Amino acid sequence: MNNAITYDLITALPEIFVLCMAMVVLLADLFLTQRNRFIAYILTQLTLLGAAFITVSTHIPAVGYAFNGMFVDDPLSDVLKLMIYLGTSMVLVYSRTYIALRGMYRGEFFALVLFAMLGMMIMVSGQHFLTLYMGLELLSLCLYSLVALDRDNARATEAAMKYFVLGALASGMLLYGMSMLYGATGALEISQVSAALFNGVGDRSVLILGLVFVVAGLAFKLGAVPFQMWLPDVYHGAPTAVTLLVGSVPKFAAFAFVIRLLIQGLQVMTVDWQGMLIIMAVLSISIGNITAIAQTNLKRMLAYSAISHIGFLLFGFLSGSMNGYISSMFYVSAYVLMTLGGFGMILLLSRKGFEAENLDDLKGLNQRSPWYAFLMLLLMFSMAGVPPTLGFYAKFTVLQAALQAGFVSLVIFAVLMAAVGAFYYLRVVKLMYFDEPQDMEPIAPSPDMALVLGVNGLAVLVLGLMPQRLMELCAYAVAHSLQ
Amino acid sequence: MFESNILSLSIWVPVAAGILVLAVGSDQRAGLTRWLALLGSIAGFLVTLPLYTRFDKADGGFQFQEGYNWIPSFNIHYHLGVDGIAVPLILLTSFTTLIVVLAGWEVIQKRVAQYMAAFLIMSGLMIGVFSALDGILFYVFWESMLIPMFLVIGIWGGPNRVYATIKFFLYTLLGSLLMLVAFIYLFHQSNSFEIVDYYMLPLPLSVQLFIFFAFFMAFAVKIPMWPVHTWLPDAHVEAPTGGSVVLAAIMLKLGAYGFLRYAMPIAPDAAHYLATPMIALSLIAVVYIAFVALAQQDMKKLIAYSSISHMGFVTLGMFIFNPLGMEGGIVQMISHGFISGAMFLCVGVLYDRMHSRQIADYGGVVNTMPVFTAFAVLFAMANAGLPGTSGFVGEFLIILGAIQENFWYAFLAATTLILGAAYTLWMVKRVFFGAVGNSHVAELQDLSKREFLILGVLALMVLGFGLYPQPITELTHATVGQLLSHLAQSKIPG
Numbered sequence: 001m002n003n004a005i006t007y008d009l010i011t012a013l014p015e016i017f018v019l020c021m022a023m024v025v026l027l028a029d030l031f032l033t034q035r036n037r038f039i040a041y042i043l044t045q046l047t048l049l050g051a052a053f054i055t056v057s058t059h060i061p062a063v064g065y066a067f068n069g070m071f072v073d074d075p076l077s078d079v080l081k082l083m084i085y086l087g088t089s090m091v092l093v094y095s096r097t098y099i100a101l102r103g104m105y106r107g108e109f110f111a112l113v114l115f116a117m118l119g120m121m122i123m124v125s126g127q128h129f130l131t132l133y134m135g136l137e138l139l140s141l142c143l144y145s146l147v148a149l150d151r152d153n154a155r156a157t158e159a160a161m162k163y164f165v166l167g168a169l170a171s172g173m174l175l176y177g178m179s180m181l182y183g184a185t186g187a188l189e190i191s192q193v194s195a196a197l198f199n200g201v202g203d204r205s206v207l208i209l210g211l212v213f214v215v216a217g218l219a220f221k222l223g224a225v226p227f228q229m230w231l232p233d234v235y236h237g238a239p240t241a242v243t244l245l246v247g248s249v250p251k252f253a254a255f256a257f258v259i260r261l262l263i264q265g266l267q268v269m270t271v272d273w274q275g276m277l278i279i280m281a282v283l284s285i286s287i288g289n290i291t292a293i294a295q296t297n298l299k300r301m302l303a304y305s306a307i308s309h310i311g312f313l314l315f316g317f318l319s320g321s322m323n324g325y326i327s328s329m330f331y332v333s334a335y336v337l338m339t340l341g342g343f344g345m346i347l348l349l350s351r352k353g354f355e356a357e358n359l360d361d362l363k364g365l366n367q368r369s370p371w372y373a374f375l376m377l378l379l380m381f382s383m384a385g386v387p388p389t390l391g392f393y394a395k396f397t398v399l400q401a402a403l404q405a406g407f408v409s410l411v412i413f414a415v416l417m418a419a420v421g422a423f424y425y426l427r428v429v430k431l432m433y434f435d436e437p438q439d440m441e442p443i444a445p446s447p448d449m450a451l452v453l454g455v456n457g458l459a460v461l462v463l464g465l466m467p468q469r470l471m472e473l474c475a476y477a478v479a480h481s482l483q
Numbered sequence: 484m485f486e487s488n489i490l491s492l493s494i495w496v497p498v499a500a501g502i503l504v505l506a507v508g509s510d511q512r513a514g515l516t517r518w519l520a521l522l523g524s525i526a527g528f529l530v531t532l533p534l535y536t537r538f539d540k541a542d543g544g545f546q547f548q549e550g551y552n553w554i555p556s557f558n559i560h561y562h563l564g565v566d567g568i569a570v571p572l573i574l575l576t577s578f579t580t581l582i583v584v585l586a587g588w589e590v591i592q593k594r595v596a597q598y599m600a601a602f603l604i605m606s607g608l609m610i611g612v613f614s615a616l617d618g619i620l621f622y623v624f625w626e627s628m629l630i631p632m633f634l635v636i637g638i639w640g641g642p643n644r645v646y647a648t649i650k651f652f653l654y655t656l657l658g659s660l661l662m663l664v665a666f667i668y669l670f671h672q673s674n675s676f677e678i679v680d681y682y683m684l685p686l687p688l689s690v691q692l693f694i695f696f697a698f699f700m701a702f703a704v705k706i707p708m709w710p711v712h713t714w715l716p717d718a719h720v721e722a723p724t725g726g727s728v729v730l731a732a733i734m735l736k737l738g739a740y741g742f743l744r745y746a747m748p749i750a751p752d753a754a755h756y757l758a759t760p761m762i763a764l765s766l767i768a769v770v771y772i773a774f775v776a777l778a779q780q781d782m783k784k785l786i787a788y789s790s791i792s793h794m795g796f797v798t799l800g801m802f803i804f805n806p807l808g809m810e811g812g813i814v815q816m817i818s819h820g821f822i823s824g825a826m827f828l829c830v831g832v833l834y835d836r837m838h839s840r841q842i843a844d845y846g847g848v849v850n851t852m853p854v855f856t857a858f859a860v861l862f863a864m865a866n867a868g869l870p871g872t873s874g875f876v877g878e879f880l881i882i883l884g885a886i887q888e889n890f891w892y893a894f895l896a897a898t899t900l901i902l903g904a905a906y907t908l909w910m911v912k913r914v915f916f917g918a919v920g921n922s923h924v925a926e927l928q929d930l931s932k933r934e935f936l937i938l939g940v941l942a943l944m945v946l947g948f949g950l951y952p953q954p955i956t957e958l959t960h961a962t963v964g965q966l967l968s969h970l971a972q973s974k975i976p977g
Contacts (some may be wrong), residue, residue, distance in 0.1 A: 180652040341877070366638075380629060386656070387623040396619075398824045402555070408668075415660035422656055426649055434645055460940070471556040 010067035011198060012050045013074045014081060015121050021047035022114035024292040029107020037105055044092060044110040046298050048085045048117075055081050061480055070128040076127045076259065076481035080252050084124070086116050087249040087336055094344040094451045095241030097445070101352045102239065104149050108287060110114040112149070113245065122255035126260060129178045129188045136174070136221070139253060140167050143246055147238040159237025166220070168229040172216025180210025181266075189380060190265040198267040214261060222254050224310050225283035235303035240350060240357065244343035247306060248336045251313075255332045258317060262283055263325060263482065270320045271318050277318040278410065284311030285414055289421035299357050301424060302342055305383060308421055309335050314413065323480060327397035329474040334382075334394035334463075341379045341456040348372065348445050348453060362428060364437025370434060373432045375457030382460045384425040385418055389464040397471070427471035489533050490547050490563040493573060494611045497527035497580065501603030516589055520599030526580045527606060531577040534570050540957050543567065543965035545616060545679075553620070559676050559829040562616040567962030568743055568813060570612045571955050572736055575820045576613070580606035583725040585937050588827055590835055598639060601631040602725060611734055613740060613863070618666040618676040621745075622659070622696055625701075625737070628923025632726065639723040643775065647714075647721035649863030654714040658704035662745075665697035669749070673767045678820055681749045682969065685976035691753035692771065698746035704740030706794045709768040719787035720840070724831030727783065731790050731823035736816045739797045743809075743966065747801070749752070751970045761802040766895045768795025773902035775907070780831045782840045785910055786823060789866060792899060793819050799896055800881040804970060809963045811880025814955050818865075818873035818948060825941040827860040829855070832934055833914075842913050851927040856915045856939040858930075863911045865945045867904040873948035 009016065021043070029040050037455025055078055063074040072075035092113065101107045128134035144167065172251030178188075184202030187193045196202060216227065223231040235243050262273055288308030295301040313335070349356030349365075356362075366373040382391035394416060403411050445453070462472055500523025508516030539546060545564030553561040565573065583602050590596045608631070611624035629652055636648035670676055673684050686694070703710045715735075719727050747754045754761075769792050776788035793815065800812030832855060833848070834840055851854040865872035868879075878900065886893035919925050930938070948955065 074498070302958065334662055352883060366594075366597075377630075385627045386630065392623070392626070396663070396667070397557075399664070400670065401668050404671050408664075409666055412661070413665075415664055416657070419657040423653060429633070430637060430645055430649065433623055433634055434648075468554045468556060471554065475556065 004074055007064075008066040008071075010058060011064055012071055012125075014054045015118060015125070016339075017054055018051050018114060018118045018121065019046060021050070022111050024195065025114060026107060026111040029111070032107065034105075037107075040110050041092065041096060042109045043107050044114060045089060047114060048089045048092075048189075052082055052085045061476075063481060065127065069191065070131045071125050071481075072127040073125060074481035076256065076477045079477035080124045081121055081258050083333060083336070084117060084120050084252050087252070087340060088113065088245075090340050090344070090456065091241075091245045091248065092454055093346050093448055094244060094340070098241045098347045098350060098447065102150060104239065104241070109146070109149060112142045112146050116146070116245070116251070120250060123253040123260075124256040126257075127190050129182065129190075129193075132257065133171075133175060133178065135253070136257065137171060139250060140171065140221075142252070142289065146242045146245065147234060150239050151244065153239070155237045156239060159234045162230055162237075163234045170217050170220030170227070172218070173213045177210045177213025177215075177217060180206055180213060184210060184469075190260055193265045194267060197266065208272060211266060211272055212276070214266075215273055218254075218258055219280055220400065221257070221305055222310050223312075224280040224314065225287045225307060226280075228284070228287070228307050229305060229359065232300050232303040235306070236297060236300045238348050240299065240343060242356065244340065244347065246341045247302070247343060251332050251336055251339075255313070255329060259325065259478075259482070262317065265347075274318050274320055277314050278407075281311045281314035281318060282410065282413065284308060284314065285417045286311075289417050289424075292421065292424045295424070296359055297357055298346060298359050298362070299343075299427075302339070302426075302431060305421070305424070308417070309383075311380070312395060312398050312414065313401045315410075319398075319401040319407070321401065321405060322482065323404060324398070324401035324470075326475045326478045327401040327483065330397050330467075330471055331394040331472060333474065334390045337380055337456065337463075338382050338391060338460060341375065341453065341460065342383070343451075344453050344456060345372065345379065347374050347447065348443065351441065359428065359431060360438065362431045363435040365432040367437050368440060369443050371454075375431060375453065377429055378457050378460050380425040380428045382464065384422040386422070387464065388461065390460045390467065390470075392464060393471075394466040437438070487547075488549060489530065489537075489796065489912070490565065490610075490614045490626070491549055492536070493527070493577065494563075494607045496530050496607070497523060497577070497603045497610075497772070498607035500524070501600040501607070502525065504596050504603060505600040508599070510593065510595055513592070513595045515594045516599060517584075520584050520603060521581075523599075523603050524577075524584045524606070527588060527603065528577040528581050531573055531610070534565065535574060535954075535958075538567075538570055538958065539841075541961055542566070543961035543963075548612075548616070550616075553617075557619070557670070557676070559619045560617045560679065561620060563614045563620075564616045565614050567959040568740065570958055571813070572733075572740060573610050573613050575736070575817055576606055576609050576733050577807070577819065578762045579729060579824055582824065582828070582937055583728050585933060586728065586831065587723070587725045588933055590831070594638065598635070598725070601635050602729065605631040605729065605761075606634075609737065612737055615853065616678050618669065618678060618681070620676075621678075622663055622666060626656070626659055628734075629939040634773075635726040635729075636718060636722045639901075640721040640726070642721075643717070644721040647717040650714045651718040654704050654711070658701040658711075661697040662701035668694065678744070678749075681819050684749075685974050686750065688752050688756065688975055691750035691974070692756065695746055695750040695753035695757060698741065698774075702738040702741035702746060703764075705741065705799060706735055707738070707791060708764050708795070708798060709772060709791070712768070712772070712791050715791060716784050716787040719790075719827075720781060720783045724827060724834070727827040727831075728824040731827055733734045735790060735794055736820060737792065739801070739812070739816055742798070742801055746970055748966065750974075752973050752975055754766050754970065755804070758802045761894060762799055765795045765799035765802065766892065768792060769799065769896055769899050770902070773899055773906065776905040778904065779906075780842055782842055782846070782910065782914070783827070783831075784840075785842075785906060786826045786830065786866075789903065789906065790823050793823070793866075793905070796878060796881050796896065796899065799892070800884060803884050803892065804967065805884050805887055806963055806967060807880050807887070808884030810956055810959055810965065811877050811884055813877075813959050813963070814873070814880060814952055815877025817955055818877050818945070821941055821944045821948070822862055822865045822874055825858075825938065825945065826866060828937060828941070829859045829862060832930065832938075837923055842910060844920070845914040845924060847917050848915045848924055848927065850919050851924060852929045854935065855930045855938075858942055859915060860911055861942055862945065863907045867907045868900050871946070871949050873952065875949060876952045925953070
């Protein structure tokens with residue numbers, strides 16, 4: 001008995017550690033003055049480092065269940081968690097100066113980020129409808145409050161309200177769908193649901209109804225068309241540091257969420273959800289790419305670009321094969337890296353009292369700083385999927401998976417839309433390189449930000465030249481976790 | 484070590500030089516930047532020379548091969564190798580880069596380092612396209628070379644440069660993405676990205692037609708063939724002189740090379756099946772575009788249309804499937820590289836002095852620039868296909884090949900000798916001869932030493948290959964023979 005409890009606790013050790021540290025940060029912050037607030041920052045970064053250490057040292061290349069099968073520790077969760085720590089750490093580095101200049105450099109910010117991350121970690125490791133739902137809500141609630149953190153900012157408050165109302169609706173749908181599935185199969189645990197479906201238990205019409213609600217809830221959280229309405233407003237309204245968080249790391253959790261629910265839980269119903277994903281993928285790619293062309297605000301443009309990327313991500317899932325899931329994981333890793341860089345660049349160009357969020361603020365960046373213009377160039381070409389950048393292999397892997405599954409016309413449609421999408425990324429490059437700068441304010445980031453942003457931008461190029469390691473990592477994570 | 488890595492060196496020496504120029508150079512140290520770029524391009528040229536001297540002319544297969552595992556997850560290899568078709572094009576590329584660096588010496592005053600680096604990096608990437616033997620490696624080089632060209636046109640181009648460069652990029656990207664789908668399809672059929680495996684892969688005609696079409700979209704845009712040529716005049720007009728030279732001399736050849744290396748050998752039955760429409764498109768380009776060229780007011784646009792017309796000759800030579808046509812096509816590619824490059828340089832010489840490309844703004848240039856006019860007339864004659872210049876050899880071979888196939892093909896193709904002479908000589912007459920057109924022309928200075936050197940070298944090339952084209956034909960002969968015998972075999976299974 002004791003052994004079982006010990007095993008459970010060790011399996012969830014990273015989560016427990018992050019939870020404790022989040023509370024430590026919250027408490028310690030009470031005793032910090034604004035002058036030594038950096039201690040909260042350092043503590044948060046150390047938490048991430050410690051969690052990474054724990055995750056690596058408890059890693060085994062096998063699947064382990066804990067808490068009576070409600071929680072799982074498999075290579076997929078470990079790899080995704082490590083990526084989440086890394087991403088969150090980069091988010092913190094990029095946001096530090098920005099939030100300090102806008103009065104958000106408070107302990108709550110760090111505590112909320114840590115709690116949000118805890119939510120993601122639980123989503124990644126959830127193996128039970130309720131665990132998954134709990135993780136999702138923890139993440140969502142933290143994000144709602146983060147969006148509203150700058151409470152005097154009317155736009156941010158409005159965005160938070162929209163986010164909350166629509167997000168709650170989506171959670172409701174998801175929960176309703178889960179209850180349907182529970183009603184039909186009599187199980188809440190993913191593996192039991194899967195086994196029940198495999199044995200043909202459950203009324204089909206109830207199952208389908210439940211599936212529709214689950215997929216709708218997932219699509220809401222992912223931001224796939226036709227459930228994308230909240231995304232541009234939230235990206236635009238939230239303080240850029242929070243947009244950076246909302247837009248990047250939670251995609252890992254959303255990826256794991258889809259894997260757990262649709263692929264591990266409802267694999268028997270592949271044909272049923274495949275059709276829905278196809279429609280959402282096609283709509284997301286086209287609406288995302290076409291609407292992005294009309295944007296003048298960089299954050300909104302990246303929001304629509306996010307919608308189109310989600311469409312490409314769905315291509316991996318809808319292939320319904322191991323190859324496809326690995327491709328999706330590769331895509332999501334590449335996407336998060338590019339998004340971090342993209343929003344990091346907006347943070348870099350923002351100053352006290354100035355938000356560099358309009359496309360025109362990028363004008364003449366090459367004359368102001370050739371180095372940062374070059375990094376942004378890499379990021380933009382990568383998002384457009386032009387080699388030799390990482391984004392090309394991301395598109396390549398999902399497209400080959402879809403083609404292998406026989407979706408030839410879908411793939412051709414997707415590449416045509418990719419060419420449409422290239423236009424608005426090119427426009428960013430055009431503004432940076434072909435236009436004269438509007439302001440010549442020097443760009444002076446803190447050394448840590450300069451370093452991380454440089455590595456981030458170059459990583460897009462280096463991983464584009466040598467993508468093998470990342471591909472292997474994704475293949476290892478997915479193949480060892482799904483049987 | 485260097486023995487076996489000539490191709491890698493040819494690709495990466497210019498790229499490394501470009502990165503070095505980018506890192507060290509700046510507008511404050513423009514002189515140093517230029518010399519560094521020149522050294523880089525000379526080194527880039529020298530490393531490609533062994534490809535010619537050590538090439539085994541009797542062997543029609545791939546030589547200087549290098550292969551490493553690159554992305555084992557998808558069986559992608561870093562596999563390089565060249566045959567008799569690629570070698571002359573690689574030499575042309577490294578040579579042209581040298582010329583372009585020299586041509587931009589004084590003209591480019593802003594962001595010198597980025598300009599030089601863009602051309603050096605582009606040179607390496609284009610050599611990569613010519614030497615890749617793996618589909619994805621090829622695709623990576625093919626697409627990534629768009630990035631420096633996009634920047635070159637956009638930063639240093641003319642007033643309408645943004646429109647032109649975005650059009651250029653999107654046109655080419657759209658075509659290439661379909662090619663990527665074809666590569667992935669072939670990968671799932673053969674579990675390999677090796678081109679040599681694709682050559683052996685049996686495919687039903689319907690699939691071959693699809694694959695041929697996908698490649699056609701990529702390569703026809705690049706050549707460019709009528710009716711997907713409209714990006715080229717825009718890009719040429721707006722590009723700086725160096726950009727125009729590289730576009731005309733090398734980038735257009737990439738499309739034709741793509742047909743020879745990919746579309747035709749991978750889908751030979753489709754190539755035969757579609758030969759007549761392809762020839763029709765080529766002849767439309769040759770004849771119709773020549774008439775369009777006749778109507779141009781802008782010198783660069785005129786040369787751009789003339790390039791499309793000449794490239795129509797190349798595709799005509801390829802799709803009549805006989806040795807004369809194909810060898811003629813290759814000679815035409817090389818010769819057009821020198822001639823069109825030289826013509827654009829000539830326009831550049833005038834533009835630097837007068838800041839106008841309109842034919843109407845000139846007249847009687849011979850009175851103030853006699854030496855320059857001598858060169859310009861030589862290149863114009865070569866462009867019109869005068870015997871004794873390299874322009875004649877290719878066109879003559881292709882017409883000879885075409886006449887074996889069908890008299891009317893040859894007849895229509897031969898009209899270019901008249902039309903080409905018409906639009907080129909009419910431009911020469913209006914720009915160079917006659918009375919001095921206006922006071923600006925009267926103040927023109929003749930060629931500087933640097934310009935004389937550049938045009939002189941190109942003139943030697945044009946005359947040299949015109950009188951003695953053997954170096955090219957010797958290189959390509961065995962490869963063309965092998966390619967044609969491969970094309971003659973059906974790949975339809977059963």
